[in-house]
Amino acid sequence: MWEVLYRANPHSHLKTRINAHKHSVKTLEKEPNSVDTTALRTHARGEGHTFKFENTKILGHEENEFKREVREMILIERNKESAVNKRSDVQSLSKVYSNAIHTIFRENPGITNSPLPSSTNQFIP
Incomplete structure (x- = not known):
């Protein structure tokens, strides 16, 4: 199992998005020639990685x-090696x-991959 940084549009409910990704990855087994519709599925196909969906955290x-978009770019850039996002x-x-x-x-x-500071969370080095 592989732990990755994943960012999703906040307008999609987390459970719904996770279930959609689980389904998308599962269909790779049933329909290996089907079109990849997400970066996560493309990564799963290309790298053969599985994901710990149950460990999803809101950063x-x-x-x-x-x-939000600037924060996402910083997190993705900082975590290039583990971010599963379209470039x-x-x-x-x-x-x-x-x-x-x-x-x-x-x-x-000492700075970790903690969320960046905002009005709703604090940066903890």
Whole structure:
């Protein structure tokens, strides 16, 4: 089983989204030639990984769409190796910011992959 960072549109209910992903991955066994409709399914097919859906955690909450998208880009960029997302999710992130993100986390090893600060959660290094 593989633990990955996953971000989903907050407008979809978590249980519904998880069930849809479970179903999508299960159909790979029944219909191996079917079209991949999500990054998660594409990853499961390409890497042969399984997922611990029962360990899903919400990493943060942000009502403001722009702030939420920036936070998501930072989390995805920071966790490139374990993020299962279409790379289009970070295409609008400048290389300057990408380098800054990696420098900050490299120079501050005490910083974890905790949610980024917002009005509804606190950053805990």
